[in-house]
Structure formats: C-alpha cells, structure tokens
Amino acid sequence: MSVDIHPDRYCVHQVTLMEQCDFRAAVEALPRAGIGKTAVWRDKLDAVGVETGRKLLADHGVEAVALCVGGLFCHRAEREFRAALDANRRWLEQAAAIGAPSLIVITGGLADFERDLAGARARALEALGELADDAAATGVRLVLEPLHPMLCGNRSVIGTLGEANDCLDALDRDDVLALALDSYATWWDVELDAQIARAGARLRHFHVSDWLADTRDLRLDRGMPGDGLIDNRAIRRSLEATGFDGPVEVEIFSARDWWRRPADEVLATIVERYRTAL
C-alpha cells in the first residue's frame, strides 16, 4: 500500500472555506490548487440554487462526493419529527440533483427530549429506518456520522463509531445506509481500530482535520492536519486495511484561523499536508 495519497483522492469540504468563499468562489479555487472533489454544504447550495450549483460543479470539473449535513431528526413531537423526515427527503433529492452519491447525516441532539437520551437515540434509529426507502428511491446513500460525545446535547446522540455500527446492525439496510468516520470526532476512542474493522465496507467517507493541543473552542477551532495531536495517517491506514480507497476529505471548522486566511493559502497548505501529514 502506497503511503502517498493520489491527487485523485484530494477533497476539500466547502465548510473549510466557509468565510472566504461562496459556492462559486469555492469551485473556482479548488481546481486552481489541483483539488477535484468537494463536499457541498447545504447553506452554500441554497444560496445559489440546485441548478446553478450543479452547473458550477460541472463547468469547473469539480465532483461533489456528498451533501452536508442532513439528519437532525431527533424530535419527540410527531409533527416536528415528520417535518424533519420531509426535509431529509428534500436533501436526498438535492444530493441526487448535484450528482452527490451521499447525504451525510448527524442525528441532532436532545432538543425536546429533555433528559431522555435513550428516547432520542431510539428516534434516530426510527428516522434512519424510515428514510432508507427514500434513499433507495433517489439512489443517494444516507451516511451516518457519529460526532464527538461533547456534542451529544446539541448535535449528535451517536458519539462513537461503535454506536453507529450498532445502529446499522439493527437496521440491516447496508444497501443504502453507510458510515462516515471523522478523525476529529473519533480519534480518542480506544476501540477505534476494532470498530473500523467491524464497519468494513460501510465506511464510505473519511473526514480529516486535527485536534489542537490548546484548542480554544470545541467545535469551531479544528486544526489543519499536522498541527495537532491526531495521527491521521495511522487512521487512514486502518481504514485502508478494510479496502477503503475513497477520498481523504479535509473538513476544518476554524473561525479564528483558517477561515480568516486567503482561500489559495488554505488550499496550498492542505495539498502540502496531503504529502506530509495525511
């Protein structure tokens, strides 16, 4: 297995250029840096519209590997739960329209569940089960992404790859359900390698950034790969041992640092880190 990441696997999420670039500026900047893949962010897509978004991607030869981020369906109240499912059906259609094979989903947090964590997790399972047929109909897979447990309250009641594997075991719809591994969310987990092996072909997306030793914000201070404590290369090897050969997707939320730098500088740094840190 080669250590180097082939440039065909370079992929930068639109959120990595959240403050610098709108949809158009991002799809113009990526090819300038030799990056041919992206994950589209819903806010960015909504700002230009699906048809324009699709055309901009095609015109610049940029491939959308996923639409981010769907899910957010952990509502106890039936009406809100149904509304969230309908929203996800629209996002599946949007993903299909821009040629993205995946809709990345996070469950959402406790919202109106107060202290009923078990209830929220059951709702997440119910939602994924209901949406599986919609995913099959649109030809877009639903990709569950567990987030770091610090986000259990407000973003995701699924906090480990092991729990995400349990969900997919319970639903038994591996034809349309898959998993995303984000190194920032999972790097601390002593079971990580074992759960990667267990997930096997379910793992369709690999998100990378870094955990800064002196992190100042638990969500919006992700580091550039190589600047922190995560051995992203070791996690990639573990993933590739299962047969994974998909893109290595750089996803950096960095309100104080990388979102404030010129897009070309951010992308040039990422390309360098593909060689040295990923």
Ligand code: ZN
């Ligand atoms: Zn991610």
